[in-house]
Amino acid sequence: MSQRPLRTAIALTTAAAASFALATVPAHATADDPDDPKVQEELATAYVATAKYLDESAAIADGYVPNRCSEDPAGHGSMGYHYFKESLYGSVDPAKPASLLYEDGMDGKRRLAGVEWIVPDADHNLKTSNDRPSMFGGQKFDGPMPGHNATMPIHYDLHVWIWKDNPNGLFNRWNPTVKCPARPGHTAHASPTAPTGQTTDMANMAH
Secondary structure, eight states, X not given: OOHHHHHHHHHHHOHHHHHHHHHHOOOOOOTTOOOOHHHHHHHHHHHXXXXXXXXXXXXXXXXXXXXXXXXXXXXXXXXXXXXXXXXXXXXXXXXXXXXXXXXXXXXXXXXXXXXXXXXXXXXXXXXXXXXXXXXXXXXXXXXXXXXXXXXXXXXXXXXXXXXXXOTTOTTOSOBTTOOOOOOTTOOEEEOSOOOTTSOOEEEOOOO
């Protein structure tokens, strides 16, 4: 997205957030960026609410649990490291994502790249999608798909790259600029269902 609409939305959220955003908001240049002021305001809400998690230790202190790095076996990119917070499964509040997406920084520290919302599938059936949720002006969630670890239910999810540009689009699940470290014995599998036009491959995360 362009800087100006998001900065404006942040200014509408709080004056303090606006001054913060003027210095740090990322510039997105992707085809699927929304222009609706309401959507921009919701994205700004997510941006402001997760700014404190630029410090990885703050995320851990707030109950986000680190998991392995997830990459696309088809080569479309990576999601980075998911930090899950189970108490926020089901949230569609822009200020309360259930997962934070981190990448390895050049300084050895992890850097916040994106956020994700996770909504359990009501009927726990991978073959139906009547309850597919949406956010940010009708942006549909991917799924349904199996859980990525032992405690995660069949669910839908939506990735939003508000902290790092994604050439594939703000809402695309894979970001080609985010890399996972090579690890022996890594395998991957495909997730079952995604909205039309979006890739369905998903890396095998910790189970």
